[in-house]
Amino acid sequence: MNKKIIIAGGGTGGHIFPAIAIANALRKMDSSIDILFIGAKGKMEMEKVPQAGYPIEGLDIAGFNRSSLLKNISLPIKLIRSFFQVRKIITDFMPDAVVGVGGYSSFPVLRYAQARGIPTFIHESNSFAGKSNMMLGKKATRVFVAGDGMEKFFPADKLMITGNPVRSTIAANAISRAKGMEFFGLDGAKKTVLATGGSLGAKGINEALDANIDLFVKNDIQLIWQTGKPYVERASEIAVENRNVWANSFITQMEYAYAAADIVISRSGAMAIAELCVVQKPAVLVPFPFAAEDHQTVNAQHLVDKQAAIMVRDSEAKEKLVRTVVALAKDEQQQAQLKANIGKLAVTNADEVIAREILKVVNENVKKA
Template sequence: MLGNQPPSSGGVGGGHRIIIAGGGTGGHIFPAVAIAHALRKLQPGIDILFVGAKGKMEMEKVPQAGYAIKGLDIAGFNRSSLIKNIGLPFKLIKSFWQVRSIIKAFQPDAVIGVGGYSSFPVLRYAQAQGIATFIHEANSFAGKSNMLLGKQARKIFVATDGMEKFFPAEKIMVTGNPVRQNIVTNKISRSEGIQFFGLEPAKKTVFVTGGSLGAKGINEAIDAGIGAFSQNNVQLIWQTGKPYAEKASALAAENKNIWANSFITQMEYAYAAADIVVSRAGAMSVAELCVAKKPVVFVPFPFAAEDHQTANAQNLVNKQAGLMIRDSEAKEKLVPTVIALAKDNDQQQMLRENIGELAVTNADEVVANEILKIIGG
């Protein structure tokens, strides 16, 4: 046994058996769960099993979503401490034995990889066994594992155009990224959002988010230019992450135009209240902001694998659907850029229209439909 997991919740038979492999971050897990929901909706008798890495967030988030998961003893390459990579070959070999056992027991009709190092041994073994494999690549710059696996995949679902440089063109299907339903169906008005945060309807509102863990570069840049917001009659909704929460809360206590907290559970209110958003450029953040139709200043996380966040943001900048400030320049340029945008209604409108045209609200259904069509569902 690979851990005590809840029973599979796919139904009582009569459907396909599908493994979804990968994880590590919300950017991999949330699309995976959305695809699973869509598959189950299309085929209620389907049996779905997730495979992830032990100790990673998928081991908690996937069972919460109602699906069984098996954990592999696997780790990614540690770039900051080479000594920690000594055990990697042994972990990889062990994970292949675990994958062999899982696939022999579950007998899947298809395996879907969503990225993250745990997806590699699962899809590689499935391909060796002649099992249909599919890939969902959320970013504008494909991960190395997905590029290696793409050659033998049946179909590769991508978020944006221009992915032929990473994958065989004939296998690519541009679907966009699955977005959480509470963002897609958000009917909250701006005034309701402003009221939720106790701010003033007459002022321009900037929503700053660095994701659930916060973003050091963004937080320090906002802090350095904090006085400019009140001076220009602009108010701030600031999701800081835990490390910066105490400092930001002290600033909020001194300034009525600032709402600050470590985390926002009801993101739909923040999106509704915001006239402008400052954000990292992870694939899921970009997908949600397209659906929310907000003018965005992206500050990509500079240490993301293959610098994929910069590629994500640049893709929107090229389409005049967003602005970008590099993390290394954020302290000098971020706040002045945001204030200038807050004063330019025409630029806000252009960015709003262009990012809105990139919105995809049914990517999960498109992916699920295509998979079932190919495997005969």
């Protein structure tokens, strides 16, 4: 019989794309594996996972809303309903293992799997673990983490340092800069900046670019601008007026964007950092200021200390971000230094390491049975 694995979680690209990378690595090692994703209805995994060629089941679940306590009234009901949905999915699918990649849909899936004695694996991409993962980690078979120092969150004997999985389209990107420019309809002779606030966009970055768009024009610098949905209308108006600007809410084929970019503006979440290291681009990082334990600032500072990136705080972005980027665009020596140093931090095979460990445990259990 084919081995069966469930991968649960999502909510943002930082959870979804590593999950897909792990799924692809599992399939590459054993093409007969049946993989089923479980996510939250209405979230981006319900679109992105099928696009990657995998089936997905959606749960009626939502996260805790910190901005409006009234919206949390229905949470207990949703959580109970999701456990019934999980029970049916797991009973019908009968997985040999369950992998959690973060996001609130992973909690009921791994919790139920652990109650049934099914091997569970957690991928924690950040340097500060979420509360759900900490609870689940106590009974997990393995906890995959990006770096050291995670013993304060998880049992030391369960930890395995793997790095963070990067999408294969990016890790093995062979697209030339010329092809990238052609994809976006831009001029290959001009310096080009990619600005991305992640799959959901970044208010601080968007407002800084909007307020200083004239500096891109004056310095003849092109901009590829992934805005997120809330800002796409305004950015599209700017792009219509300026042929040096390409704007959209989401870039599906990020490999073309990275290929075209000379410099990248980005948040400093764990997965964004992992990708920037692999593509070896000079980066100006704007940490999300409300991340748990301010871990995005910690991530960014780690690169700054190694002269592998530049950091601009979100509160100073409107004033400093574009000026910093323009100055970097004019300094070839600094660009070369940043590229060399960020490239030293790249991990390109985390997906394979994780997949191999999952299969090792699954195969051992199959032999015992």
